[in-house]
Amino acid sequence: MTRKRHATATDVARLAGVSQSAVSRAFTPGASIAEETRARVAEAARQLGYRPNAIARSLTTRRSRIIGVAASYLQNHFYPDVLEALSRGLQARGYQMLLFMPDAGRHADPQLQEVLAWRVDALILASTTLSSALADQCQAAGIPVLLFNRTSRAPSVSSVTGENLRGGRLIAEFLVASGHRRLGFLAGIENSSTSRDRESGFCGWLQENGHPPPLREVGLYQFEEAAAAARRLLARPDRPDAIFCGNDHMATAVAEVARHEFGLRIPRDLSLVGFDDTGPARWPSFSLTSFSQPVQPMVDATVALVCEMIEDPATPTRHEVVRGELVVRGSARMPPEGCVSLAEQLVWRPVRNDITG
Amino acid sequence: MTRKRHATATDVARLAGVSQSAVSRAFTPGASIAEETRARVAEAARQLGYRPNAIARSLTTRRSRIIGVAASYLQNHFYPDVLEALSRGLQARGYQMLLFMPDAGRHADPQLQEVLAWRVDALILASTTLSSALADQCQAAGIPVLLFNRTSRAPSVSSVTGENLRGGRLIAEFLVASGHRRLGFLAGIENSSTSRDRESGFCGWLQENGHPPPLREVGLYQFEEAAAAARRLLARPDRPDAIFCGNDHMATAVAEVARHEFGLRIPRDLSLVGFDDTGPARWPSFSLTSFSQPVQPMVDATVALVCEMIEDPATPTRHEVVRGELVVRGSARMPPEGCVSLAEQLVWRPVRNDITG
DNA sequence: GTTAGGGTTGCATGCGTATGCAAGCGCCGG
DNA sequence: CCGGCGCTTGCATACGCATGCAACCCTAAC
Incomplete structure (x- = not known):
């Protein structure tokens, strides 16, 4: 049993008798494509078990729709609750969560480098401090960073905290x-x-x-x-x-x-x-x-803010404090x-x- | 403030006075490259803040080094413990964790589709059942699937459980x-x-x-x-x-x-x-x-098995039972x-x- | 009948990296 | 001095998809 190749947009295009572009458009909401063509593509895709390759898509769109999330201290039940809410909140907006757990007590730098290699659209750091070197690096790369339940001494990093x-x-x-x-x-x-x-x-x-x-x-x-x-x-x-x-x-x-x-x-x-x-x-x-x-309000604020920062890089630094x-x-x-x-x-x-x- | 472009291998190549291939090789362990060249590339990369783009890499290598992990029921403290151990175990082997939380009680199918779009190298489902349709789909795509703390009625899906x-x-x-x-x-x-x-x-x-x-x-x-x-x-x-x-x-x-x-x-x-x-x-x-x-032995078995399945697609189905x-x-x-x-x-x-x- | 314009479509290209292939280089033995 | 070998290197291409552009068709208005 050898690893099979996934069907590609070109395969689907061939079967449906259209161009590869048409297949792409069929899977892009709002793209210019006739309803009948879309249906034919959808049928061909179904037959071949085709799903657009998120990796290739990210390469061209330069947006990964992945958000890196750091969380340590899962022993504290607050954080599993947060993770769960965060997962649902981000998923509802079409984002995936690349989770990593920094070694407690230290900066998250090494693992963070791995996460940054994925060109995440944003970074949410829960109960984690950010080295200023890394803050600069993200700033330079234009990656929005959001501290959850922490603030940074460098006040340029946005945050969501309780009172x-x-x-x-x-x-x-x-x-x-x-x-x-x-x-x-x-x-x-x-x-x-x-x-x-x-x-x-x-x-x-x-x-x-x-x-x-x-x-x-x-x-x-x-x-x-x-x-x-x-x-x-x-x-x-x-x-x-x-x-x-x-x-x-x-x-x-x-x-x-x-x-x-x-x-x-x-x-x-x-x-x-x-x-x-x-x-x-x-x-x-x-x-x-x-x-x-309150977990849900804090997470709601986090998701809203992070999405805003992604969509508008000019969003000014904000420190949201959720009422308790x-x-x-x-x-x-x-x-x-x-x-x-x-x-x-x-x-x-x-x-x-x-x-x- | 506009989103800046990341430095690419070509940028680094230009600065270091080598070809893009050389840059790629400089970041590929075991590749054929002179130590002196590697050093020059490394220096140029440092200056530009370059890190290889994992997305582009995955596109060519056809391996994402991402493992999809499903976990629900984080209220049960067993699972945060598992997540933490799993995160460290996978990270130690160079894998990232794409986490998602299926709606409790139902099959994980819809979100799973999103995860599969990322061409994950494997799927670990913790406390989650797998619809047979999806099992077939993964089977067909050659994606290793591992059930954690569950077994499947379809005995072809490997699992790690307690006694x-x-x-x-x-x-x-x-x-x-x-x-x-x-x-x-x-x-x-x-x-x-x-x-x-x-x-x-x-x-x-x-x-x-x-x-x-x-x-x-x-x-x-x-x-x-x-x-x-x-x-x-x-x-x-x-x-x-x-x-x-x-x-x-x-x-x-x-x-x-x-x-x-x-x-x-x-x-x-x-x-x-x-x-x-x-x-x-x-x-x-x-x-x-x-x-x-025992969380650590169960996770160790999981990581070992999933890596084996990734490296050798011919690995037969296995049901590991960890002693309690x-x-x-x-x-x-x-x-x-x-x-x-x-x-x-x-x-x-x-x-x-x-x-x- | 002619033309303008909107809606679709395909072509070609680019995203950033890995890698097969061939060329270049230096070194050694004959 | 020459041929051969091993180590490096660059070139060219492929990965799968999105998208600007131009071509095309059809309808509606003149």
């Missing part, structure tokens, strides 16, 4: 309002914009309102690291009575350690707040109070007031509305 | 040995080979050993469906004292419902056994006894004997060794 800063501030206010006094913060990846922004929102509000800075540990957005950090934090004599975890994934790790290794009850002995509002965090066992990053809510569940003691129902969920809205992004 | 049948049998024996008498089975997707095989192993052993068939509900491998099924099962007057859940993802759903809606204690009031041994199921809160499908273990944790009462330590885990090995696959 990291506002979320951090709101969580600080929430925890203080509910009477916590020994706060802890569990950072994600140190040089990630999300972790930085969430932390500076959190600490910023505390400082501005005369509260001491929180205890601090680093969990690198990973389960085991977060669990280890939780052990350090909870073993302290001045153990915190509330911990803001950089994301839900780490918060579940902290909950596991707190309950099963320290025998703590949540939220009686320890309050937990996460970020993302996704995955197991919603299950009754965790019932995590968390600032939401502090979803209140059972993992943190509740403040006496400010909780309101919204779309069948309980969310927290501080009474004085002076929180700014 | 579904043996796992099901072993779990039956395990639950009976630990004194359970009212068993339940929570099926996944009815027409999936995994669910069928696990069930027939489970029920087969029970029948052969004179036990009544289990109560049965369907959870479709989905969290909410499984939760609903659990409610039906646990509300019965003859509520089961042990449930074998078709996978860990459904088992966590059942655990949530049992604890938080029925106030049951696990395993005192209800024993749970899952399948996959992955994700949150390992966390202390669930501590799920589960038959393992019944990993014993806390979600099910333990039998008086048969638990042994293996690689820092507790696994169950029945005393009489008459279990066959």
Whole structure:
């Protein structure tokens, strides 16, 4: 059994008694071709099992209709959700997804080179930082780049994120309002914009309102690291009575350690707040109070923006921030007031509305 | 700002003072070219930021070095793990991954057509069934197809799976040995080979050993469906004292419902056994006894087989079954004997060794 | 009857790279 | 000194499709 050759447009043309151009036009929406010819071509194509070769097409059109997508940290359930939504969103617009997973913690450069060799129409980097060398390279090649759930220090790269800063501030206010006094913060990846922004929102509000800075540990957005950090934090004599975890994934790790290794009850002995509002965090066992990053709106914004950048290379840099809510569940003691129902969920809205992004 | 043209091999050739062929050879490992020429080309390429165009290359070589990967059910943490391993495995062999997510429950045909247009070197279908029409089409086009965690009724399609049948049998024996008498089975997707095989192993052993068939509900491998099924099962007057859940993802759903809606204690009031041994199921809160499908070995087998099929189209159909273990944790009462330590885990090995696959 | 114009069609070419073939070069043994 | 061989190199072409251009047909308007 040898590898068979695919039928080509020329084969179809011969069978249908038309030129190869006609076959091409028959498969190009909006091309100038008589309905009867199109039908004859379609029939011949069916007989031969012909499908236009996307590779050859891309070579001539100079558009691949492929979008490179980088995603690491699939352990965090936020990202599988994102991938799924992204896949459907891009597919609906006629794009394919070339997926690659950069080695965690490092720049994505080497694999990215492979992806760029495919002349992708755009690049979406989820939870990935971009080396400035590569940013320049994409800029020079005119390849739109979009950071998802990250921003770049180089502000020329567009991004879609949640409200990291506002979320951090709101969580600080929430925890203080509910009477916590020994706060802890569990950072994600140190040089990630999300972790930085969430932390500076959190600490910023505390400082501005005369509260001491929180205890601090680093969990690198990973389960085991977060669990280890939780052990350090909870073993302290001045153990915190509330911990803001950089994301839900780490918060579940902290909950596991707190309950099963320290025998703590949540939220009686320890309050937990996460970020993302996704995955197991919603299950009754965790019932995590968390600032939401709504996947579908974020992905919708991403798809819309990336398509715009592809169609109009002159699209200016944009940083879209998708609105989130502090979803209140059972993992943190509740403040006496400010909780309101919204779309069948309980969310927290501080009474004085002076929180700014 | 207009889209810039990429540098081509001809541009590099001109700058380096060689022919375009020389540039091509400079980037082709093993091609006949003088070291000094290669260096000059490399330098010119560096100056121009040249990278070979993978699209044009694929057109001439008739090999895309792209593998189409279908994956649905990313909610089940098994699959993100698989994706991650697969990505690294394929990348290490120089392949890119064109990912698409078929609409759950239906055949993947429409999107698959788009993927086939890219002349992928092979197709890996994870948790996806293949219509026989499409199987024929791939067969005719000589595109290797590999089913991951599924088998096909058409036995001509190769596959990599876990030990579904043996796992099901072993779990039956395990639950009976630990004194359970009212068993339940929570099926996944009815027409999936995994669910069928696990069930027939489970029920087969029970029948052969004179036990009544289990109560049965369907959870479709989905969290909410499984939760609903659990409610039906646990509300019965003859509520089961042990449930074998078709996978860990459904088992966590059942655990949530049992604890938080029925106030049951696990395993005192209800024993749970899952399948996959992955994700949150390992966390202390669930501590799920589960038959393992080891991701890395399964992916290794997949990558090796798919590469073999690509390199040698004459590779015969193969159905690889990757060995698993019944990993014993806390979600099910333990039998008086048969638990042994293996690689820092507790696994169950029945005393009489008459279990066959 | 003539002409303008819109709708179709085929021809020729280009997209960027790989590769068979033949030519060129230097080196060695006879 | 010459023939032959092996290593490099360039030339020409093919891969499969899209598309500008010109040719063509037909209808409608004059």
